[in-house]
Amino acid sequence: MDLPKKVEIIEVGPRDGLQNEANFIPTEDKINLINKLNKTGIKRMEATSFVHPVYVPQMKDAKEVLEGIDQDPSIQYMALIPNAKGYERAIENGVRALSLVVGASDSFNLKNVKMTREESIRNFEIVIAKAKDNGIFIRYNIATAFWCPFEGKVDPGIVLEMVRRIDASGADEIVICDTIGRANPQQVFELLSRISDLKPKAMITTHFHDTYGLAQVNVIAALQAGVTRFDTSIGGLGGCPFAPGAAGNVATEDVVFMLHEMGIETGIDLQALLTCVELVKPLTDRELTGHFHKVKKL
DSSP, X not given: OOOOSBOEEEEOIIIIITTTOSSOXXXXXXXXXXXXXXXXXXXXXXXXXXXXXXXXXXXXXXHHHHHHSOOOTTSEEEEEESSHHHHXXXXXXXXXXXXXEEEXXXXXXXXXXXXXXXXXXXXXXXXXXXXXXXXXXXXXXXXXXXXXXTTEEOOHHHHHHHHHHHHHHTOSEEEEEETTSOXXXXXXXXXXXXXXXXXXSSEEXXXXXXXXXXXXXXHHHHHHTTOOEEEEBGGGOOOOTTSTTOOOBOBHHHHHHHHHHTTOBOOOOHHHHHHHHHHHGGGOSSXXXXXXXXXXOO
C-alpha cells in the first residue's frame, strides 16, 4: 500500500464525544479530561460548542470549560458554532479556531440547525468573511457526506459542489463526515479521490462514526486516497442528537494503535491515551466501543 509516513489526529471527544450523553457531565470532569488530553501529544481538539442549551444541553457550560482548562499554546482548541450568534459568543470567549457544520442533506440540516443547506452555507459565508478579517481559523464540517438518516444515500455531486464553495469562501480546513457511520471503503476512496482532483487549498480531514464497524477500514481507504488528517474520539465516545442511530466516533486509541503498528507516526503517546480512556469510563452509562483499551498491551 502507498501510505504516508505521518498523520495528524484531531481529538473530538470533549465536544462530539460528550454532546450526546443524556446525563449532564460536570464541568470539572470535562476540564479534567481536556487537561489530560493535553498531555498525550494531541495538538488539535474540539473542546466544546456554542450551541443553544435547549438543543444540546451537554454543552451549556462552554464558557466555563474554556475558562477552566489549562490552555497549552502549542495546542489548537476549537469550538463548534451553529450560526452567526454562536460566532459572536465564541469570539467573546476568546476562541481563535471555529468549527462550522452544514449537512449535505437538507433534511439533516433542517433537523440540526433549522435551516436548509443553502441557507446555512450563505450564512456561514458571511461568518467566514468576518472571521478571516480577524485571523480566526475556520474548520468546516460537511455532515452526512455519504449517507443521511432521513434521505438515504447522498449524491456525491452535492458534496463536491459544497467543497468548491467552501474552499472558495476561504475556509482553512474541510472535514468530510460520515455522520451515521454508513459509508464503506469504496465510497470513501472514490469521494475523497474526487475531492483531491479539485485541488482544494483547504486541508481535507475525515470524520468517521463506527455504527457498522467500518470506521477503521474507512480510515485506511482515506489514507489510500491521500488524506492524512483524521477526527477521532477518546474511547469511541460520540453520536449525534440529530442523527438517529448514529454510534460513536472511531476511537482515538484504536486508530493510533493501528497507525503505529503500520509504521505511521502520529506523535501521540498510547499509554497517555489509555489514562484518558479510564477518565471517560465513569462519565457515561454506555459501554465504550473502543477495542485497544480492553487489551492494554503494546
